[in-house]
Amino acid sequence: MGERVLGLGLKLLGIALFIGPFIAAFAAHNWDIQAAVIPSQAEMDEVNERVSGLVVEEGFSEDPFTLGTPKFSNNTVSVTVEFTSPLKIPIKITDLSASISGQGWQGAQVQMEEAEVDVPANGTANFTLVGPYSGTPPTNPEPTDVNITFELYGVTLQVQMGAG
Amino acid sequence: MKKISMWMRLPPMNWFGLVAGALMLLLPFLGPWWSATVGTGAIDLAMSPFDYRISLLEQPITSTLIEYFLLAAKLSVMIGGALMIAGSVGPKRWWGRRLVRFGAMRVFWMIIGLIGFLLVGALVMNIILPGLMSGMLEGGSMQINVPYVEGATTSTIQVDAVTITAPITASLTEIFWVAVLVAALGVAARIYHRRFMKPVKHVKPK
Numbered sequence: 001m002g003e004r005v006l007g008l009g010l011k012l013l014g015i016a017l018f019i020g021p022f023i024a025a026f027a028a029h030n031w032d033i034q035a036a037v038i039p040s041q042a043e044m045d046e047v048n049e050r051v052s053g054l055v056v057e058e059g060f061s062e063d064p065f066t067l068g069t070p071k072f073s074n075n076t077v078s079v080t081v082e083f084t085s086p087l088k089i090p091i092k093i094t095d096l097s098a099s100i101s102g103q104g105w106q107g108a109q110v111q112m113e114e115a116e117v118d119v120p121a122n123g124t125a126n127f128t129l130v131g132p133y134s135g136t137p138p139t140n141p142e143p144t145d146v147n148i149t150f151e152l153y154g155v156t157l158q159v160q161m162g163a164g
Numbered sequence: 165m166k167k168i169s170m171w172m173r174l175p176p177m178n179w180f181g182l183v184a185g186a187l188m189l190l191l192p193f194l195g196p197w198w199s200a201t202v203g204t205g206a207i208d209l210a211m212s213p214f215d216y217r218i219s220l221l222e223q224p225i226t227s228t229l230i231e232y233f234l235l236a237a238k239l240s241v242m243i244g245g246a247l248m249i250a251g252s253v254g255p256k257r258w259w260g261r262r263l264v265r266f267g268a269m270r271v272f273w274m275i276i277g278l279i280g281f282l283l284v285g286a287l288v289m290n291i292i293l294p295g296l297m298s299g300m301l302e303g304g305s306m307q308i309n310v311p312y313v314e315g316a317t318t319s320t321i322q323v324d325a326v327t328i329t330a331p332i333t334a335s336l337t338e339i340f341w342v343a344v345l346v347a348a349l350g351v352a353a354r355i356y357h358r359r360f361m362k363p364v365k366h367v368k369p370k
Protein backbone atom coordinates (compact mmCIF):
# COMPACT_ATOMS: atom_id res chain seq x y z
CA MET A 1 0.00 0.00 0.00
CA GLY A 2 2.75 2.44 1.11
CA GLU A 3 4.87 1.63 -1.92
CA ARG A 4 1.92 2.22 -4.20
CA VAL A 5 1.23 5.63 -2.62
CA LEU A 6 4.92 6.56 -2.85
CA GLY A 7 5.02 5.48 -6.50
CA LEU A 8 1.94 7.57 -7.25
CA GLY A 9 3.39 10.53 -5.33
CA LEU A 10 6.66 10.41 -7.28
CA LYS A 11 4.76 10.14 -10.57
CA LEU A 12 2.68 13.19 -9.63
CA LEU A 13 5.85 15.05 -8.66
CA GLY A 14 7.34 14.30 -12.09
CA ILE A 15 4.16 15.51 -13.81
CA ALA A 16 4.06 18.66 -11.63
CA LEU A 17 7.66 19.46 -12.54
CA PHE A 18 6.73 19.18 -16.22
CA ILE A 19 3.43 21.08 -16.17
CA GLY A 20 4.46 23.55 -13.45
CA PRO A 21 6.77 25.66 -15.66
CA PHE A 22 4.01 26.18 -18.25
CA ILE A 23 1.54 27.36 -15.61
CA ALA A 24 4.12 29.50 -13.78
CA ALA A 25 5.43 31.14 -16.97
CA PHE A 26 1.98 31.89 -18.39
CA ALA A 27 0.69 33.11 -15.02
CA ALA A 28 3.70 35.43 -14.71
CA HIS A 29 2.62 37.08 -17.99
CA ASN A 30 -1.14 37.25 -17.31
CA TRP A 31 -1.71 34.13 -19.48
CA ASP A 32 -0.23 35.86 -22.50
CA ILE A 33 1.39 32.89 -24.25
CA GLN A 34 3.40 35.01 -26.68
CA ALA A 35 4.87 37.16 -23.92
CA ALA A 36 5.85 34.06 -21.95
CA VAL A 37 7.61 32.40 -24.88
CA ILE A 38 9.38 35.19 -26.77
CA PRO A 39 11.92 37.63 -25.30
CA SER A 40 10.62 40.88 -23.79
CA GLN A 41 10.03 43.95 -25.96
CA ALA A 42 12.83 45.81 -24.17
CA GLU A 43 15.32 43.06 -25.08
CA MET A 44 14.16 42.96 -28.68
CA ASP A 45 14.39 46.77 -28.91
CA GLU A 46 17.95 46.59 -27.62
CA VAL A 47 18.84 43.91 -30.21
CA ASN A 48 17.17 45.97 -32.98
CA GLU A 49 19.14 49.00 -31.85
CA ARG A 50 22.39 47.06 -32.11
CA VAL A 51 21.52 45.49 -35.46
CA SER A 52 20.48 48.88 -36.85
CA GLY A 53 23.95 50.09 -35.86
CA LEU A 54 25.30 47.71 -38.48
CA VAL A 55 22.99 48.85 -41.23
CA VAL A 56 23.98 51.80 -43.34
CA GLU A 57 20.80 53.35 -44.70
CA GLU A 58 22.34 54.78 -47.84
CA GLY A 59 24.33 51.62 -48.52
CA PHE A 60 28.02 50.92 -48.09
CA SER A 61 29.19 53.06 -50.96
CA GLU A 62 32.56 54.64 -51.55
CA ASP A 63 31.40 57.77 -49.70
CA PRO A 64 33.12 56.78 -46.47
CA PHE A 65 36.44 56.80 -48.33
CA THR A 66 38.48 59.84 -49.19
CA LEU A 67 41.36 58.75 -51.39
CA GLY A 68 44.25 61.10 -51.83
CA THR A 69 46.07 61.74 -55.10
CA PRO A 70 48.33 58.81 -55.99
CA LYS A 71 52.02 59.57 -55.56
CA PHE A 72 54.60 57.88 -57.75
CA SER A 73 58.21 57.40 -56.69
CA ASN A 74 60.85 54.67 -57.03
CA ASN A 75 58.47 52.39 -58.94
CA THR A 76 56.02 52.50 -56.04
CA VAL A 77 52.63 54.13 -56.10
CA SER A 78 51.08 55.19 -52.77
CA VAL A 79 47.64 56.53 -51.98
CA THR A 80 46.54 57.91 -48.61
CA VAL A 81 43.06 56.90 -47.53
CA GLU A 82 40.77 58.44 -44.96
CA PHE A 83 37.97 56.14 -43.92
CA THR A 84 35.01 57.52 -41.99
CA SER A 85 33.00 54.62 -40.63
CA PRO A 86 29.26 54.81 -41.21
CA LEU A 87 28.81 51.99 -38.64
CA LYS A 88 27.78 52.50 -35.04
CA ILE A 89 30.15 49.82 -33.79
CA PRO A 90 33.95 49.59 -33.89
CA ILE A 91 35.38 47.66 -36.83
CA LYS A 92 38.76 46.43 -37.97
CA ILE A 93 39.84 46.85 -41.59
CA THR A 94 41.93 43.81 -42.43
CA ASP A 95 42.41 44.37 -46.12
CA LEU A 96 41.79 47.05 -48.70
CA SER A 97 42.92 46.89 -52.28
CA ALA A 98 42.28 49.01 -55.33
CA SER A 99 43.41 49.48 -58.92
CA ILE A 100 45.02 52.70 -60.02
CA SER A 101 44.31 53.43 -63.62
CA GLY A 102 44.98 56.24 -66.02
CA GLN A 103 44.63 57.00 -69.68
CA GLY A 104 47.19 55.20 -71.77
CA TRP A 105 48.68 53.47 -68.75
CA GLN A 106 48.57 49.78 -67.90
CA GLY A 107 47.57 50.48 -64.27
CA ALA A 108 48.76 49.27 -60.88
CA GLN A 109 47.40 47.29 -57.97
CA VAL A 110 47.69 48.82 -54.51
CA GLN A 111 47.15 47.21 -51.12
CA MET A 112 46.98 48.34 -47.55
CA GLU A 113 50.43 48.95 -46.10
CA GLU A 114 49.24 48.29 -42.53
CA ALA A 115 48.37 44.74 -41.44
CA GLU A 116 45.06 45.97 -40.00
CA VAL A 117 43.47 49.22 -38.94
CA ASP A 118 41.06 49.71 -36.04
CA VAL A 119 38.22 52.12 -36.71
CA PRO A 120 36.12 53.29 -33.75
CA ALA A 121 32.31 53.52 -33.99
CA ASN A 122 31.46 56.32 -36.42
CA GLY A 123 35.16 57.23 -36.25
CA THR A 124 37.86 57.96 -38.78
CA ALA A 125 41.04 56.07 -39.64
CA ASN A 126 43.90 56.97 -41.96
CA PHE A 127 46.06 54.47 -43.78
CA THR A 128 48.09 54.07 -46.95
CA LEU A 129 47.71 51.89 -50.00
CA VAL A 130 50.96 50.96 -51.77
CA GLY A 131 51.91 48.92 -54.80
CA PRO A 132 54.51 48.61 -57.55
CA TYR A 133 54.09 50.18 -60.96
CA SER A 134 55.96 50.28 -64.21
CA GLY A 135 56.02 52.66 -67.09
CA THR A 136 55.41 56.37 -67.10
CA PRO A 137 52.81 57.41 -64.51
CA PRO A 138 49.63 58.95 -65.95
CA THR A 139 48.76 62.59 -65.46
CA ASN A 140 45.30 61.90 -64.01
CA PRO A 141 45.49 58.59 -62.14
CA GLU A 142 42.24 57.32 -60.60
CA PRO A 143 41.59 54.59 -58.09
CA THR A 144 39.05 52.03 -59.21
CA ASP A 145 37.76 48.59 -58.17
CA VAL A 146 38.05 49.14 -54.45
CA ASN A 147 37.73 45.95 -52.37
CA ILE A 148 37.52 46.20 -48.63
CA THR A 149 37.55 43.43 -46.03
CA PHE A 150 36.64 44.33 -42.51
CA GLU A 151 35.85 42.51 -39.34
CA LEU A 152 33.12 43.22 -36.82
CA TYR A 153 32.45 40.99 -33.82
CA GLY A 154 34.82 38.46 -35.41
CA VAL A 155 32.66 38.20 -38.56
CA THR A 156 34.39 39.10 -41.82
CA LEU A 157 32.66 41.25 -44.42
CA GLN A 158 34.13 41.60 -47.86
CA VAL A 159 32.69 44.38 -49.99
CA GLN A 160 33.52 44.90 -53.67
CA MET A 161 32.78 48.44 -54.63
CA GLY A 162 33.43 48.21 -58.36
CA ALA A 163 34.68 51.06 -60.50
CA GLY A 164 35.27 54.27 -58.64
CA MET B 165 39.70 -14.63 15.89
CA LYS B 166 38.13 -13.81 12.57
CA LYS B 167 38.92 -10.33 11.29
CA ILE B 168 35.98 -8.29 10.05
CA SER B 169 36.97 -5.68 7.52
CA MET B 170 35.85 -2.07 7.83
CA TRP B 171 33.86 -2.52 4.64
CA MET B 172 31.92 -5.44 6.08
CA ARG B 173 31.07 -3.47 9.23
CA LEU B 174 29.43 -0.63 7.28
CA PRO B 175 25.65 -0.82 6.98
CA PRO B 176 24.43 -1.94 3.54
CA MET B 177 24.20 1.07 1.29
CA ASN B 178 24.01 1.81 -2.39
CA TRP B 179 27.36 3.58 -2.64
CA PHE B 180 26.91 4.45 -6.28
CA GLY B 181 23.60 6.07 -5.43
CA LEU B 182 25.11 8.06 -2.57
CA VAL B 183 27.83 9.57 -4.75
CA ALA B 184 25.49 10.13 -7.71
CA GLY B 185 22.90 11.76 -5.42
CA ALA B 186 25.47 14.11 -3.89
CA LEU B 187 26.76 15.10 -7.34
CA MET B 188 23.18 15.62 -8.54
CA LEU B 189 22.72 18.22 -5.82
CA LEU B 190 25.79 20.07 -7.13
CA LEU B 191 25.41 19.58 -10.88
CA PRO B 192 22.80 22.34 -11.54
CA PHE B 193 25.20 24.97 -10.15
CA LEU B 194 28.36 23.98 -11.99
CA GLY B 195 27.73 25.89 -15.24
CA PRO B 196 26.97 25.28 -18.91
CA TRP B 197 27.50 21.89 -20.56
CA TRP B 198 27.91 23.26 -24.07
CA SER B 199 28.88 26.60 -25.57
CA ALA B 200 29.07 28.06 -29.05
CA THR B 201 30.24 31.35 -30.51
CA VAL B 202 29.75 33.03 -33.86
CA GLY B 203 32.69 35.35 -34.54
CA THR B 204 33.83 37.00 -31.32
CA GLY B 205 30.56 37.89 -29.64
CA ALA B 206 28.30 38.30 -32.67
CA ILE B 207 26.27 35.42 -31.22
CA ASP B 208 27.12 33.65 -27.98
CA LEU B 209 25.33 30.56 -26.76
CA ALA B 210 25.88 28.58 -23.58
CA MET B 211 23.51 25.96 -22.30
CA SER B 212 22.86 23.09 -19.98
CA PRO B 213 19.54 21.52 -18.98
CA PHE B 214 19.51 23.95 -16.03
CA ASP B 215 20.65 27.20 -17.51
CA TYR B 216 21.08 29.02 -20.80
CA ARG B 217 22.66 32.18 -22.11
CA ILE B 218 21.94 33.58 -25.54
CA SER B 219 23.36 36.92 -26.58
CA LEU B 220 23.17 38.64 -29.91
CA LEU B 221 25.78 41.39 -30.41
CA GLU B 222 26.45 41.17 -26.67
CA GLN B 223 22.77 41.78 -25.84
CA PRO B 224 21.33 38.89 -23.79
CA ILE B 225 18.00 37.40 -24.86
CA THR B 226 15.74 35.55 -22.43
CA SER B 227 12.43 33.70 -22.46
CA THR B 228 10.29 33.32 -19.33
CA LEU B 229 8.98 29.91 -20.39
CA ILE B 230 12.46 28.50 -20.97
CA GLU B 231 13.65 29.96 -17.67
CA TYR B 232 10.82 28.27 -15.76
CA PHE B 233 11.46 24.99 -17.60
CA LEU B 234 15.11 25.06 -16.68
CA LEU B 235 14.24 25.93 -13.09
CA ALA B 236 11.96 22.88 -13.02
CA ALA B 237 14.80 20.76 -14.45
CA LYS B 238 17.08 22.10 -11.73
CA LEU B 239 14.52 21.26 -9.03
CA SER B 240 13.86 17.88 -10.61
CA VAL B 241 17.54 16.88 -10.49
CA MET B 242 18.03 18.23 -6.97
CA ILE B 243 14.93 16.43 -5.67
CA GLY B 244 16.05 13.32 -7.58
CA GLY B 245 19.49 13.60 -5.97
CA ALA B 246 18.08 14.04 -2.46
CA LEU B 247 15.70 11.10 -2.91
CA MET B 248 18.48 8.98 -4.35
CA ILE B 249 20.63 9.65 -1.28
CA ALA B 250 17.68 8.69 0.94
CA GLY B 251 17.02 5.54 -1.10
CA SER B 252 20.71 4.62 -1.09
CA VAL B 253 21.01 5.00 2.70
CA GLY B 254 18.09 2.65 3.25
CA PRO B 255 18.37 0.31 0.30
CA LYS B 256 16.55 -2.56 2.01
CA ARG B 257 13.64 -0.42 3.13
CA TRP B 258 10.45 -0.75 1.11
CA TRP B 259 10.89 2.80 -0.23
CA GLY B 260 14.57 2.45 -1.15
CA ARG B 261 14.08 1.11 -4.64
CA ARG B 262 11.39 3.66 -5.56
CA LEU B 263 13.49 6.61 -4.41
CA VAL B 264 16.62 5.43 -6.22
CA ARG B 265 14.66 4.77 -9.39
CA PHE B 266 13.16 8.29 -9.30
CA GLY B 267 16.55 9.96 -9.55
CA ALA B 268 18.83 7.38 -11.17
CA MET B 269 18.14 8.04 -14.86
CA ARG B 270 17.40 11.77 -14.72
CA VAL B 271 20.86 13.07 -15.70
CA PHE B 272 21.25 10.29 -18.27
CA TRP B 273 18.09 11.38 -20.09
CA MET B 274 19.13 15.04 -19.83
CA ILE B 275 22.39 14.24 -21.61
CA ILE B 276 20.52 12.34 -24.32
CA GLY B 277 18.06 15.25 -24.60
CA LEU B 278 20.77 17.89 -24.91
CA ILE B 279 22.76 15.96 -27.51
CA GLY B 280 19.57 15.25 -29.45
CA PHE B 281 18.60 18.93 -29.30
CA LEU B 282 22.03 20.02 -30.55
CA LEU B 283 22.03 17.47 -33.39
CA VAL B 284 18.53 18.47 -34.52
CA GLY B 285 19.44 22.17 -34.20
CA ALA B 286 22.57 21.72 -36.36
CA LEU B 287 20.59 19.65 -38.87
CA VAL B 288 17.94 22.39 -39.17
CA MET B 289 20.60 25.09 -39.57
CA ASN B 290 22.67 23.14 -42.09
CA ILE B 291 19.98 21.56 -44.23
CA ILE B 292 16.56 23.16 -43.72
CA LEU B 293 17.44 26.85 -43.14
CA PRO B 294 19.39 27.39 -46.41
CA GLY B 295 16.41 26.00 -48.32
CA LEU B 296 14.02 28.37 -46.55
CA MET B 297 16.31 31.38 -47.02
CA SER B 298 17.23 30.71 -50.65
CA GLY B 299 14.20 32.65 -51.91
CA MET B 300 15.14 35.67 -49.82
CA LEU B 301 18.65 35.98 -51.23
CA GLU B 302 18.06 37.02 -54.80
CA GLY B 303 21.21 36.35 -56.75
CA GLY B 304 22.99 35.46 -53.56
CA SER B 305 24.10 32.25 -51.95
CA MET B 306 24.19 30.87 -48.47
CA GLN B 307 26.44 28.15 -47.17
CA ILE B 308 25.73 27.48 -43.53
CA ASN B 309 27.95 25.03 -41.68
CA VAL B 310 27.09 24.62 -38.03
CA PRO B 311 29.15 22.09 -36.07
CA TYR B 312 27.30 18.98 -34.97
CA VAL B 313 27.73 19.31 -31.19
CA GLU B 314 31.47 20.12 -31.31
CA GLY B 315 33.89 21.63 -33.79
CA ALA B 316 34.86 24.72 -35.72
CA THR B 317 33.28 25.64 -39.05
CA THR B 318 32.79 28.64 -41.28
CA SER B 319 29.54 29.86 -42.77
CA THR B 320 29.32 32.15 -45.76
CA ILE B 321 26.55 34.35 -47.08
CA GLN B 322 27.01 36.16 -50.34
CA VAL B 323 24.62 38.85 -51.57
CA ASP B 324 25.51 41.02 -54.56
CA ALA B 325 28.99 42.44 -53.90
CA VAL B 326 29.01 41.62 -50.19
CA THR B 327 30.39 38.38 -48.77
CA ILE B 328 29.93 37.67 -45.07
CA THR B 329 32.09 34.97 -43.51
CA ALA B 330 31.41 33.90 -39.96
CA PRO B 331 33.54 31.43 -38.01
CA ILE B 332 31.49 29.22 -35.70
CA THR B 333 32.96 27.25 -32.82
CA ALA B 334 31.10 24.88 -30.52
CA SER B 335 32.36 22.71 -27.70
CA LEU B 336 31.23 20.60 -24.80
CA THR B 337 32.53 21.93 -21.49
CA GLU B 338 34.22 19.98 -18.65
CA ILE B 339 30.90 20.14 -16.79
CA PHE B 340 29.35 17.99 -19.51
CA TRP B 341 31.83 15.24 -18.66
CA VAL B 342 30.99 15.63 -14.97
CA ALA B 343 27.35 15.13 -16.01
CA VAL B 344 28.35 11.99 -17.95
CA LEU B 345 30.03 10.68 -14.78
CA VAL B 346 26.91 11.47 -12.73
CA ALA B 347 24.72 9.73 -15.33
CA ALA B 348 26.99 6.66 -15.30
CA LEU B 349 26.88 6.57 -11.49
CA GLY B 350 23.08 6.89 -11.64
CA VAL B 351 22.81 3.93 -14.04
CA ALA B 352 25.26 1.95 -11.87
CA ALA B 353 23.22 2.80 -8.77
CA ARG B 354 20.05 1.53 -10.40
CA ILE B 355 21.72 -1.75 -11.40
CA TYR B 356 23.53 -2.13 -8.06
CA HIS B 357 20.29 -1.60 -6.18
CA ARG B 358 18.99 -4.93 -7.48
CA ARG B 359 21.25 -6.78 -5.03
CA PHE B 360 19.21 -5.35 -2.12
CA MET B 361 15.89 -6.58 -3.48
CA LYS B 362 14.36 -9.73 -2.08
CA PRO B 363 14.11 -12.48 -4.67
CA VAL B 364 10.54 -12.98 -5.77
CA LYS B 365 9.30 -16.51 -5.24
CA HIS B 366 7.27 -17.84 -8.08
CA VAL B 367 4.73 -20.28 -6.71
CA LYS B 368 3.16 -22.55 -9.19
CA PRO B 369 -0.60 -22.59 -8.82
CA LYS B 370 -1.87 -25.99 -7.91
